[in-house]
Amino acid sequence: AARKLKVIVTRKLPDPVETRMCELFDTELNVSDKPMTADELVDAMSRADVLVPTITDRIDSRLLSRSGDRLKLIANFGAGVDNIDVATANARGIIVTNTPGVLTEDTADLTMTLIMAASRRIVEGAEVVKAGGFHGWSPTWMMGRRLWGKRLGIIGMGRIGQAVARRAKAFGMQVHYHNRKPVSPRIAEELGCTYWESLDQMLARMDFVSVNCPHTPATYHLLSARRLKLLRPHAVVVNTARGEVIDEGALANMLAKGEIAGAGLDVYEHEPAINPKLLKLPNVVLLPHMGSATVEGRIDMGEKVIVNVKTFMDGHRPPDRVIPAML
Numbered sequence: 001a002a003r004k005l006k007v008i009v010t011r012k013l014p015d016p017v018e019t020r021m022c023e024l025f026d027t028e029l030n031v032s033d034k035p036m037t038a039d040e041l042v043d044a045m046s047r048a049d050v051l052v053p054t055i056t057d058r059i060d061s062r063l064l065s066r067s068g069d070r071l072k073l074i075a076n077f078g079a080g081v082d083n084i085d086v087a088t089a090n091a092r093g094i095i096v097t098n099t100p101g102v103l104t105e106d107t108a109d110l111t112m113t114l115i116m117a118a119s120r121r122i123v124e125g126a127e128v129v130k131a132g133g134f135h136g137w138s139p140t141w142m143m144g145r146r147l148w149g150k151r152l153g154i155i156g157m158g159r160i161g162q163a164v165a166r167r168a169k170a171f172g173m174q175v176h177y178h179n180r181k182p183v184s185p186r187i188a189e190e191l192g193c194t195y196w197e198s199l200d201q202m203l204a205r206m207d208f209v210s211v212n213c214p215h216t217p218a219t220y221h222l223l224s225a226r227r228l229k230l231l232r233p234h235a236v237v238v239n240t241a242r243g244e245v246i247d248e249g250a251l252a253n254m255l256a257k258g259e260i261a262g263a264g265l266d267v268y269e270h271e272p273a274i275n276p277k278l279l280k281l282p283n284v285v286l287l288p289h290m291g292s293a294t295v296e297g298r299i300d301m302g303e304k305v306i307v308n309v310k311t312f313m314d315g316h317r318p319p320d321r322v323i324p325a326m327l
């Protein structure tokens with residue numbers, strides 16, 4: 001019988017996913033759940049046919065060049081693959097896959113949560129109550145800003161952007177978006193959304209801005225200091241995509257000076273570090289990169305990984321192969 005291909009998983013995954021992987025493959029789990037060091041990753045990559053990494057593993061060209069020639073598949077546990085140098089991996093004959101689709105709705109839910117939390121002062125209000133600070137209703141207390149009728153500008157109109165648009169429409173918001181190209185007429189009509197070819201022009205007119213694009217060289221600091229300055233002073237920025245898309249230092253400075261009204265962030269430029277200025281601001285809601293963190297979503301992501309690995313092992317092209325041209 002053919003040798004079973006070896007799969008190494010870099011982080012603790014949900015139990016049902018690990019159980020299934022162990023049934024199907026010769027799987028080495030990370031029971032400690034500590035992120036691997038670069039040397040541990042290199043060791044894993046040189047001993048595995050398949051590596052299942054997560055966002056906390058940076059698989060760059062330097063690491064790939066030290067990884068020997070056994071590794072054939074990197075099946076990322078996650079939709080974003082900015083942790084992996086896909087072009088270099090492919091050049092070395094390594095296929096890269098991701099887990100698209102299954103975390104779309106959860107991430108869109110969290111995006112709306114951040115929009116609402118930042119505009120309706122949800123975290124502030126909840127903290128006041130728990131600290132014993134609710135001394136009775138007042139006509140002018142805890143006033144936020146309404147969503148209804150406001151303009152939301154979505155940056156990146158892929159699966160997640162569209163799921164956000166659908167929700168925002170249901171909340172009575174006017175949906176605008178910037179993307180490399182417009183969505184199909186059918187989707188545009190369904191979502192009732194307005195396309196802006198110019199991000200600059202869109203930013204200047206929005207009440208809320210949501211980042212929903214991947215982090216690639218083309219989107220690094222897409223919301224640069226210059227572009228952030230185009231926002232109106234009452235604008236709220238939310239990001240459930242990747243921290244690198246926003247110049248976090250510039251955003252923190254503007255929030256501190258009151259040049260924009262608020263922010264809701266789930267991701268950061270230098271995770272897990274967070275610009276200390278952000279931590280002190282009452283108008284900023286900060287979450288620990290939990291957009292896809294639902295019990296169901298994480299199991300679905302694991303199942304996607306399993307299908308990709310299994311298909312590859314059966315000698316076929318894995319369904320979620322990522323190629324540089326897609327990025």
Ligand code: 8YV
Pocket residue numbers: 053054055056077078079080081103289291292
């Ligand atoms: C995960 C994500 O937190 O899928 C993504 O792109 O950001 C999240 O689902 C993480 O990336 C898992 O590796």
